[in-house]
Amino acid sequence: EIVAAAEALLRDTDAKAGMLPLTGKHVLITSGPTHEPIDPVRYIANRSSGKQGHALAKAAFAAGARVTLVSGPVTLPDPDNIEVHHVESAADMLQAVxxxxxxxxxxxxxxxADWRVTSEGKQKIKKDGSGKPPRLDLAENPDILKTIGHHPDLRPKLLIGFAAETKDLVANARAKLERKNADWIVANDVSPETGIMGGDANTIRLVSKDGVEDWPQMSKSDVAARIIARAAAALTS
Amino acid sequence: EIVAAAEALLRDTDAKAGMLPLTGKHVLITSGPTHEPIDPVRYIANRSSGKQGHALAKAAFAAGARVTLVSGPVTLPDPDNIEVHHVESAADMLQAVxxxxxxxxxxxxxxxADWRVTSEGKQKIKKDGSGKPPRLDLAENPDILKTIGHHPDLRPKLLIGFAAETKDLVANARAKLERKNADWIVANDVSPETGIMGGDANTIRLVSKDGVEDWPQMSKSDVAARIIARAAAALTS
Structure with a gap:
């Protein structure tokens, strides 16, 4: 805690001196999975650990920004000096964003989560003895990136989305860039054999209108620092 | 680590002297949720933290037993001095048990999990642009408690099941006792307002052929110690 306070103090001194690229800027970051309830005890989840999103929040803070982190359920501690909003479902996350x-x-x-469960049970769903499983009715969730990308008056100057895919990585990312009106898509292959979901390293392809950049495998904190440095440069260019 | 080693040494000394009630006994415990995959990144989960099951494993070890813990995905550390098998799905858990x-x-x-997803995707399931959500086909999972309760030649002398319910607690527990050929059912109300799932306290109703005992609210480690003490007494009676 003392170390965190000292770091914050040093950062604030640098920030005030205008020595940090994101001084005076507000950076909004979402991180982690969402959980979509099935009943009081069950839910649909995904393997996102929040490591990349939380690393981005720390990197943005270190670059001088005021940071708001909207996080789904993760086991990571809240980063120091950052305003964190904890949410569970995609609907909650959109509201917080x-x-x-x-x-x-x-x-x-x-x-x-792309879909939520519309047949959500108020009580724990029980086996009825017939051997017949219950039906899970799904509905498409609100698309947060697309909503922000098409915001009538509050679209951020720089909007960066992520695309976690198991195939057709670049094609999917390009389509996403267009459809969601994002500036960059950070695309990564999350096939189980890559170990990216939940792991500490990431291999990124950065997709923008200018083309595709292949980044070498890096730690998630190095990926975060690089994205934030690029974002700061883009904002002032 | 040094403390754990010292504790284990003390316990072994006591155990050898025949001063612990479960010396020479093998206690098998399952803990945590299971995760049932939907595709490479998504799964169905439940809110079990594994705190009660892990506390039981520690209490059984402290009582002198050799303990095997079969644990679903939890964020708890493996208890010291206990053989832990990590599993993900119900099918994996049955195999390990x-x-x-x-x-x-x-x-x-x-x-x-009562049900698994039979329509599991080899690739991440994508929105197809139609707005129509995918169908999740479920099938009933193997019933681990029932399988062990009806094991032709390896049914444990004392078999204890859990019933996490949000209504009709005792009726559900009694039915479970019968259907699964268990000796005791540890029943608890896991409605969200109780805070039991994921929390540190538990309120138990112990259901057996002899009737129902209401236990006061206790910490999960006190619940564990009491269950283990009762189990040791039942085993030697």
């Missing part, structure tokens, strides 16, 4: 605008930069790193 | 028999006492504290 909207409430956190305006932002200069938004980085939507959370793995938001 | 079967491989761990024979046992003198088995305590099935895990919140095993």
């Amino acid at each position: 909207n409430a956190s605008l305006p932002a200069d930069i938004a980085i939507m790193a959370a793995a938001v | 079967n491989a761990s028999l024979p046992a003198d006492i088995a305590i099935m504290a895990a919140a095993v």
Whole structure:
């Protein structure tokens, strides 16, 4: 805690001296999975650990920004000196993101569930003895990146989305860039054999209107630092 | 680590002197949730933290037993001095439990998923642009407690199941006792407002052929110590 306070003090001194690239900027970041309830005890989840999103929040803070982190359920501690909103479902996350605008930069790193369960049970769903399983009715969730990308008056100046895919990585990322009106898509292959989901390293392809950049495998904190440095440069260019 | 080693040494000394009630006994415990995969990144989960099951494993070890813990995905550390098998799905858990028999006492504290997804995708399931959600086909999982309760030749002498319910607690527990051929059912109300799932306290109703005992609210480690003490007494009676 003392170390964190000292770091914050040093950062604030640098920030005030205008020595940090994101001084005075607000950076909004989402992180982690969302959980979509099935009944009081069960839910649909995904393997996102929140490591990349939380690393981005820390990197943005270190670069001088005021940071708002909207996090789904993760086992990571809240980063120091950062305002954290804890949410569970995609609907909750959208609400928290909207409430956190305006932002200069938004980085939507959370793995938001595409579907929620509309047949949600108020009581724990029980086996009925017939051997017949219950039906899970799904509905498409609100698309947070797309909503922010098409915001009538509060679209962030720089909007960065993530695409976690197991095939057709670049094609999917390009389509996402267009459809969601994002500036960059950080694409990564999350096939189980890559170990990226839950792991400490990441291999990124950065997709923008200018093309595709292949980044070498890096730690998630190095990926975060590089994205934040690039974002700061883009914001002032 | 040094403390754990010292504790283990003290326990072994006591155990050798025949001063611990479960010396020479094998106790098999399951703990945590199971995760049932939907595709490479998504899964169905439940809110079990594994705290009660892990506390039972520690209490059984402290009582002199050799302990095997079969644990679903939890964020708890492995208890010291205990053989831990990590599993993900209900099918994996059944296999690990079967491989761990024979046992003198088995305590099935895990919140095993009743259903698995049979439409599991080899690739991440994508929105197809139609707005129509995918269908999740479910099938009933193997019933681990029932399988062990009806084991042709390796049924543990004392078999304890758990019933996490949000209504009709005792009626459900009694039915479970019968259907699964268990000796005791540890029943608890896991409605969200109780805070039991994921929390540190538990309020138990112990259901057996002899009737129902209401236990006051206790910490999960006190619940564990009491269950283990009762189990040791039952085993030697």
